[in-house]
Amino acid sequence: MYPFQGEKSFVANRWYVAAVSDEITRTPIERTLLDLPVLLYRAEDGSPVAMYGLCPHRYFPLVKGQLVGDAIQCGYHGFTFDKSGKCVFIPTQNSGSGYTQRTFPVVEKAPFVWIWMGDAELADESLIVDYAAIGLSQPGWTHPRPIHLHLKGRYQLLIDNLMDLTHVAFIHKQIGGSEAFANAKVIYEEADGCFKATRPLAMPWTSYHDFLYGPEARFEGMSQTESRTVFFGPEYITTSGPVTVSIEGYDTVPEGLGRLFFHHVITPETEHSTHYFGTTSREFRLDDPALDEMLREADLDVRTQDVEAIDAIEARLEKAAARERELLVRSDTAAVKVRGIIQAMLDREAA
Amino acid sequence: MYPFQGEKSFVANRWYVAAVSDEITRTPIERTLLDLPVLLYRAEDGSPVAMYGLCPHRYFPLVKGQLVGDAIQCGYHGFTFDKSGKCVFIPTQNSGSGYTQRTFPVVEKAPFVWIWMGDAELADESLIVDYAAIGLSQPGWTHPRPIHLHLKGRYQLLIDNLMDLTHVAFIHKQIGGSEAFANAKVIYEEADGCFKATRPLAMPWTSYHDFLYGPEARFEGMSQTESRTVFFGPEYITTSGPVTVSIEGYDTVPEGLGRLFFHHVITPETEHSTHYFGTTSREFRLDDPALDEMLREADLDVRTQDVEAIDAIEARLEKAAARERELLVRSDTAAVKVRGIIQAMLDREAA
Amino acid sequence: MYPFQGEKSFVANRWYVAAVSDEITRTPIERTLLDLPVLLYRAEDGSPVAMYGLCPHRYFPLVKGQLVGDAIQCGYHGFTFDKSGKCVFIPTQNSGSGYTQRTFPVVEKAPFVWIWMGDAELADESLIVDYAAIGLSQPGWTHPRPIHLHLKGRYQLLIDNLMDLTHVAFIHKQIGGSEAFANAKVIYEEADGCFKATRPLAMPWTSYHDFLYGPEARFEGMSQTESRTVFFGPEYITTSGPVTVSIEGYDTVPEGLGRLFFHHVITPETEHSTHYFGTTSREFRLDDPALDEMLREADLDVRTQDVEAIDAIEARLEKAAARERELLVRSDTAAVKVRGIIQAMLDREAA
């Protein structure tokens, strides 16, 4: 399936975000992840549970049942499954059946609940993206409540979008200085199992600095900055605001000019739709709910523009790709590289 | 198609209910039955007519035409078919064409109009379910005006639902005493070409008796009751309220404690949708429009819950059944038996 | 595909109407024509441009981009195509790519903009239907602003509709004298590359004459009239009001009793939907905006009835045609003839 070879386009053996922590409660929800309906709820001790969402008896959606302690009781004929999936009760038999419903390994690392839907034996928690590397839930960092958007497009369209930021100059014109993205030089590098694209940029103090850091942090002269996109895997990409590396006439970068990371958290829903979670983490003005809200709003606007673009492409994609091959140019370097990384993962799983 | 072998899942050579009597009038309607569009109207003498619903000329739906006496005149170019289907008029030819539109044998037995869509030579009226056996339109019995619901699910899902009443305890919790259905002993029996599942139950006077029979019928002590589901064929199933068989200290069951039958009348619309007609017949409190209305309302609530459950299953069924086989347990005995009966009918027709 | 042999049902090498002139402006629109998304806009000199509608880079719809002079700049990453389709700018390269987006020959002949989507080498402007022959935009003629309707049906259903006017007596009952169409004698003739069906009819002065010509044009006695349907190709059919050929007791037809042509302009959108443009041209009462408006309204009513009929057929057509062959009768002569002409065109293109 475009843009991959073969029918399969999901990498199974990855940790994906199943939900924002506060989406999972004692009221079960059904969510389709990697083309499977998954029931999500919390046990009485607060730990998240992820179970295949359809009752094995007559395929009734378990989400229409009810929790009995930590177990879920099917709303049709009452088959009951404990949180490990074991069928512990069948009404007419006053017993279980020896059947075990599939459950999925889950790990909660705020603000997200992660799920492993591939080979359970390989579900090594240390494979979850390193929160320290992404500035998420770390000492000295903060972030607004994450948002959860829905894409009517395959996940790779979002990855393509993120790996080619020239789009910022056209889709996100409202961002001050967005034109710079159309022409910036980009340095590519693979390191720590990640693929990185960095845009060095010289810039003076701007209204964007004002918005982020407040006028009290103002500096004079030119600063050297870097904007970096990091691909950690098909499920996690970060981009950054311009990170100040040095300022003309300053020995070090003042502490108030901290980093800002945009988190792009990607979970395939079906072959043609995607869950898109996001937040913005920062290492400055930590206790500032007004800034939280402003960042969240601005973020929502930008991501919604991407969602609309991707939905428009997906709606035309099948016929379009059958008509002609896409045109690849220099700015596609990162997208092409990353497609290759994912294709290699798919090939490994298919082998 | 699940749960049957082979692509075909309709038994052709059966009488099915095409409509509630009052649905068919001098204003033609188009209704899809067994995947065929059927035009239904009444001739001037009141007799129902069922004709293939698309004009043979350019496939225009005849329902957009108009009745001329007993004939239907196509609304596009005026081809006219008498009630036997014979093309009696073509405008530019001032004559018919020798063509005969397919009509279907219909029989009106209030409150339903029955249709035979299989081999017309086999359309023996005596094969219609025996109204005397089901307490419908009999002396000493009454029923409210039937209801007509629409299922976005294949008909067998409704039959499965009816043959396993343990669901009552979970889906229809509002019914007093519904928990009993989860554990009741069930006796299965084949007789008179029917398959019967009977739940014997000892019970005292309850609020349900109050509702049905009125407090003046009150008895003391325990009664022996039977609830029975009878499968007459894929088109007709009855369930019953608890029928009082004997009462401690009484020689006979008092006359006021009559029987109550729920009628489940099932006509496939397409391979994935179903017409579901129903009513409740009783042999007590015959002239009681208020009770009629209460029964009809309660009935509608219960059936709507089943419809919602079945719709939810059908929406997920194709993928679900491809992923894993369903789990069959003791309470599926009747459903499995009945599936076998229907499969045998299908096999016979395929032979 | 019904009613043609083979999968292909569009004749590629024809001029089709892409839009009514006033639909194309400096604000680009995307319109699907012959199953291709086409971008339509006007260059600064007012000339219409038609370009394949999806960006070759990532298939983003160009309609979401913006005009830069005569060029269209993609709204995703800014690739820019001049009006000849040449890619003249790619942001990160400060250059084009050597790529040329497909454009389509277009010709504006008011009130329509014509497009050629077949082999560009064959796009001979003289193949556009002869406006002189159809009384469109000619000296001494006028027409109201054309209308643009959308059919949820394949284009041939509309051609069938127009080639068999017996339908007027049934679908368009509101038209005075419509019954005559059910029985009229029809003369068929092929001439000038067209197929013509003519209905000679004797008629006195009627309320229809009053409406069209005004009471001052009244004549006594019987007139000989002709109603003619002319098939110019799958993209253009005209029908006419009754054209007065002679009047009893008059040497010539008075000038005020001019001709009235209904224009049926047909452009396939997809295999199952069609753009239907139309207007009514006349050679009398030229400066009469009130008559313009009345004709446009009456026309819209009639065409909307045809649209509804065709939509109803298309919705049932696939299954209907699989069940049984259609019945062909005498009034189908013209439709069958025209289907043969189109099939021959298709065969020629497939060869």
Ligand code: FES
């Ligand atoms: S479908 Fe869940 S218990 Fe029957």
Ligand code: FES
């Ligand atoms: S479609 Fe019915 S008469 Fe032509």
Ligand code: FES
């Ligand atoms: S999709 Fe048009 S420039 Fe990228």
